[in-house]
Amino acid sequence: xxxxxxxxxxxxxxxFADEIDESLDKQIDLLVRLGVKWxxxxxxxxxxxxxxxxxxxxxxxxxLDAAGISVSALGSPIGKIDINAExxxxxxxxxxxxxxxxxxxxxxxxxxxxxxxQGENPAAYxxxxxxxxxxxxxxxxxxxxxxxxxxxxxxxxxxxPRCLELMEKFYGPNFGCTFDFANFVQCGQDTKxxxxxxxxxxxxxxxxxxxxxxxxxxxxxxxxxxxxRIFVQLDCNGYEGFLSLEPHxxxxxxxxxxxxxxxxxxxxxxEKAFTIAHDALVELLS
Numbered sequence: 001x002x003x004x005x006x007x008x009x010x011x012x013x014x015x016f017a018d019e020i021d022e023s024l025d026k027q028i029d030l031l032v033r034l035g036v037k038w039x040x041x042x043x044x045x046x047x048x049x050x051x052x053x054x055x056x057x058x059x060x061x062x063x064l065d066a067a068g069i070s071v072s073a074l075g076s077p078i079g080k081i082d083i084n085a086e087x088x089x090x091x092x093x094x095x096x097x098x099x100x101x102x103x104x105x106x107x108x109x110x111x112x113x114x115x116x117x118q119g120e121n122p123a124a125y126x127x128x129x130x131x132x133x134x135x136x137x138x139x140x141x142x143x144x145x146x147x148x149x150x151x152x153x154x155x156x157x158x159x160x161p162r163c164l165e166l167m168e169k170f171y172g173p174n175f176g177c178t179f180d181f182a183n184f185v186q187c188g189q190d191t192k193x194x195x196x197x198x199x200x201x202x203x204x205x206x207x208x209x210x211x212x213x214x215x216x217x218x219x220x221x222x223x224x225x226x227x228x229r230i231f232v233q234l235d236c237n238g239y240e241g242f243l244s245l246e247p248h249x250x251x252x253x254x255x256x257x258x259x260x261x262x263x264x265x266x267x268x269x270x271e272k273a274f275t276i277a278h279d280a281l282v283e284l285l286s
Contacts, residue, residue, distance in 0.1 A: 008234060083129060112152050176202075177204070181227050182217050208247060209225040219277050
């Protein structure tokens, strides 16, 4: 069960439970045992949320409701395509994800700002990125949902200054910032500087840490992400959003679809990996 906290008392712990197991039933089982009442739903029974049918979404919602678990956000792959890829099919995919979000009872949809061709200057693609982002935010406004931009390796908004560009242009009722410690570290970005730039816009937090030396992901507080220090700052600034575990410690199903050239994690037990990540977070909060 979640321990009593000395900081971020009003935040809810969530997480990417598909790193536990493909099976939704097994995901729910561990979340219940850990006392986690929220899930950032990325996939269930091996199906990504962007590919849920209405019937599958209703089935998933019924199971989560029965277990007393709510959906904090959809961990969608929206915006995680090459900037030169055809865009209209992606807009249709976003519209579908918005419908699924409504069924699952969440207003938040995680998204990205497009892969930039390797070795090319992201600045050369700024206009196209911004045009596409504007279009997606229009869709979000029509659906009354909030797109949460996650900093991610190899996309336009990988480092804090370019995330800031996006926030200064688009931040509002339908667009916010997901702050991911490990992804910044893996891009060589000082997380303290990233936090100072982005703190007015942080709407949601992903909890994972990483090492500058080899970019490996480690439990929160054990890497170079300054997680504990930034948690204190978040607390002082009155942050009351979600703290969403994204362990990335095990070689879970679907990892190869999430990262380009994903490295082996060295752990095969998703339940153990998620528990380690959860316990590290609880310790930081106590």
